[in-house]
Each structure stands twice: as structure tokens, then as C-alpha cells.
Amino acid sequence: MALRRSYTAIVERNARWQGDFASEPYEAAWASEAIFFVRALEVSDAFTGSARLQISADGMHWADEGGYFALPAAADAVSFCRARHFGGWLRIAGALAPGNAITVLVSLVLKE
């Protein structure tokens, strides 16, 4: 039995997000399913924030896919969003309200 290939890319590591943010584009046309896991390494006091999945045909022009998901509000907490049938490129993006900041480790887990 052939096992399905999978790959985890750390698309952001120890990155600090304030204001507008987006993860680096990741090309994954080979995969049929994906999950972005966002782990907070550090958050500002009373942090609130959210992100949404974006998809792209060329890695440069982005369209929103689905709704927002909450970013983790405490250090070492994790949140995620799932994607299927997404085409070529993936990223997550959003905008944090003034006074909010988060340092993240973002793992993109892909599977054939």
C-alpha cells in the first residue's frame, strides 16, 4: 500500500505580528489537504486577533477563503484552520487592532 506523502513547513518562526500581517506564500499544488497551526510564543496583554486563509493561483494575488479563525490568546496555545481544494498557493493573513501583538510559530501541515 502506498502511503500518502505529507510535509510540514514552518512558514513563520518567531515572527512578531502587529497591524496588517500575512504569512509567507507557500506553494503546495501537490497537496489535497492542509492545516495551518498557529502557536503563540508570546502575546500582548489581553490579546485578541484573528486571521483567515487566503488562496492564490500565482503566489502574488490573493483571495479570501472561508471565515476568520481566532489567533491563540496565550503563550503556547494553538489554533488552526483547515483547507481543501485550494489550488496552488496558501497563506494566512489578517489585521490586528492597535495594542495587540503576537509572536507566532506557524506550521503548515500538508498531505497528498
Add this chain to the structure above:
Amino acid sequence: MTVISADPRLSRFDPLRRIYFYDDFDDGMNGWSELIGNYERSLDSMLPEYADMRPPMLSAQSMWDTGTAGSMQGTYSLKLASRARAGALATSIKRLTFRRRGRIQLECYFTFKPEASELRLSLHDVRAFGILFDLQDGMNPEYRWMPHLRYLNASGDSMVNRWQMKGATRAFSKIGDSGETVSHFHLGAENWEDIDLPPQTLAYNEIATKMNWHYLRVSVDLAARSFLGFQCNDLVYEGAPLSYIKMPAMPNLNCMLNTAFWVETNRDKRAFFYLDSVLLSGEF
């Protein structure tokens, strides 16, 4: 008859006696991972140059204007993508050990390009790409040594098109407070030397979404600790051995045989480096 019976995937290589690995990226990532610096207790302890060397990906080379180009043979290639910040690097590494100190030879088919985010030639936008080995002797080791080969495409507003080697690295830094961890950054701008060859202009093609594949071969002798030479397309270097970085052996790296590729951007624009396939062969 020979041509017809040959495996077309392998007949384009000239391997030594045995093959360590042959990676066709239509089959997956094949063990190529992101390079990261050493750290202790916190990621903040890492040398800043190593903090963000970007994960490799499998690319179908899909362009905004012409759709998918695919790879040299098949659909997918390994893609290194820097951030869109001048001087940013993307680096991918495969980690092995060797069992005999003989010659080794790395061959690959590669191409490179800036992100096609502007409708212009963008010839200067990739600063450099390169390949390195990170090696250490086996039993009773004397040295760790690191042959580096890079193609300096452009520097600032000038095209350079030169192959270069590196004979010295920065001093080691202590990482953390346990005394167990050190780190040194060896991909900085310093200490590169031109190899005694004329400039080589690689086929860049005429717009940012057209890519041509190139052949590269790099030869090293583990027994003699000699960086023997290289070939890129029809340019062959077989002169005096090339300079490399050398340091006393480290405690936990015996028989190390690591290969890494990197790409560096020259502007605030992503630089991409693609590998169709990589073959490491040797005498063992």
C-alpha cells in the same frame, strides 16, 4: 541502442561508481529541509542571520501569465524562496554521513529567477545562489571543512556573473549559557574569492516567467580534503584545488556529509532557486 535502453532520468548524469542518493522532486521532498541555526532555551538565542532561512517547497513553476511550466522532467521541482528583503536567504539542506573517505560528486539540474512581481526583465534581482558541503572526518577526526561554491549573479546595480569560493568564515559565537552550543554564520558577504575563470552568463531568458534548466557538477575528495572543481553547463573548472573553510573537528559531527543549497535576493523582491533533481555519487 545505448540511448534507447538508457534510463532517461539517469542518462543525463555522470555519476561516480556508486550513488548515495538520486532525488527527483516529482517523488516528494526527499529529505531536503530548512536550515536553522543553533539555539539554546529560546529561539531568540539564535544568530539573527539563521533565524529565517525559509522552508523549501515543491513547485510546479506556475506562472501568472503562462500557467504551469513544470520541471525539467515531470511536474515538480524543489523550490527555495527568500523573503522579499534585499540580502534575505533561503537555504535547504540534506544531512547524511559517509562510510568511506573517497571522492564524492554532486550533480543537479537547477534554475533561478526573481518573483515575477514586476513586468520587467529583472536581471539584477537575484544576487546569488550556491551549494556547500559541510564535512567532518570520521574516526580520529582532525577537521571539519566546508567547501562553498556560489554564482554571484549581481551586486547592487551591476551584473557580476562570476563563480566564487570561500576560504574563511566568521568567528564562532557562544549560544546560550550551558557551554555546550556554538554557532557561526558562513553565508555572509565576506571572504568570497573569484575562481580563476571568465564570467559565465547563464541563460536567464527574456522575461521573469521564462526559465531554462542548467547542469551543475561539484567534485570533492574526502580523503585528501580537496575541493577538486566543478562544471556548470559548458564551463569546466579543473585547475588548482579550490579554497574552502576549515576548522578543528567538533565533538559530535564525525563522518558528516551534508549538502546545502541557497539563494540570496538582491532587492526587496523574493528570489527563487529550483532543483529538478539532485544526484550525489561517490567512491565507497
